[in-house]
Amino acid sequence: MPVRALTEMPALLDRHARLLGLDLGTKTIGLALSDVTRTIATPYDTIRRTKFGKDAEMLLAIVDKEGVGGLVVGLPVEMDGREGPRCQSTRAFIDNLLKIRDLPVGLWDERLSTAAVTRTLLEADSSRARRAEVVDKMAAAFILQGALDRIG
Numbered sequence: 791m792p793v794r795a796l797t798e799m800p801a802l803l804d805r806h807a808r809l810l811g812l813d814l815g816t817k818t819i820g821l822a823l824s825d826v827t828r829t830i831a832t833p834y835d836t837i838r839r840t841k842f843g844k845d846a847e848m849l850l851a852i853v854d855k856e857g858v859g860g861l862v863v864g865l866p867v868e869m870d871g872r873e874g875p876r877c878q879s880t881r882a883f884i885d886n887l888l889k890i891r892d893l894p895v896g897l898w899d900e901r902l903s904t905a906a907v908t909r910t911l912l913e914a915d916s917s918r919a920r921r922a923e924v925v926d927k928m929a930a931a932f933i934l935q936g937a938l939d940r941i942g
Contacts, residue, residue, distance in 0.1 A: 796896040796941050799860055800828070803894065807859025810834075810852065811934025813900065813926055814863065814880050819845065820926030822934040823856055829942060831934035833927035846887055853893070860893055864900030864933040898937045900929070 794802065799809070806826040813820035821834040834856075837848050852858065863884060866876040884895055 794894055794896050796862070796898065796937050799862075799894055799896050799941055803828075803859040806857070808857055809934060809938070810849075810856070810858045810861050811898075811930040811937070812849075812861060812863045813930040813933055814866075814883055815839070815926060816879075818926045819849070820928070820930035821849075821852065822927060822931035823858070824934060824938060826857075828938055831931045831938055833931045836926045842883070842886055846890055849887070850891055853891070858893075861895045862898050862934050862937040863895060864930070865897040867899050896937060898933050898940075900933050 803809075808826055809824040809828055811820075811822035811824075811831055813822075817839055819837040819839060821837065822831045823834040824831055835852070837845060839845050853861075861884075863880060865873075865880055868874050887893075888895065
């Protein structure tokens with residue numbers, strides 16, 4: 791299944807299927823999970839990246855365990871709107887994942903998501919260690935919530 795426009799996603803999902811938000815970094819994958827009504831995004835977990843096969847295996851195990859019907863993946867567009875090497879890497883990850891499992895995938899412009907989350911954590915006076923621990927899954931929740939608000 792090709793990458794879809796977010797507005798097409800609800801029609802492709804079972805009634806109570808959740809969405810899984812992904813913030814794909816070079817070292818980690820931040821994950822966020824929607825509720826079954828696809829209204830609220832909650833930070834879920836962070837996967838430490840190793841090799842694609844193991845990353846995909848862990849990701850798909852979560853898809854199966856949590857009743858996920860589709861993915862919302864943050865697309866790291868440049869500030870001027872161009873798609874650089876990180877976008878190419880994200881698209882390659884999605885293409886490879888779709889060869890293993892056919893899932894609806896939507897993209898969400900993630901510009902400044904990590905910066906917004908980091909600012910929020912700083913305002914909450916979170917320690918550097920705590921920020922490092924939660925920033926990726928909170929960025930995934932920020933991405934997923936934006937997409938949920940768009941398609942809701």
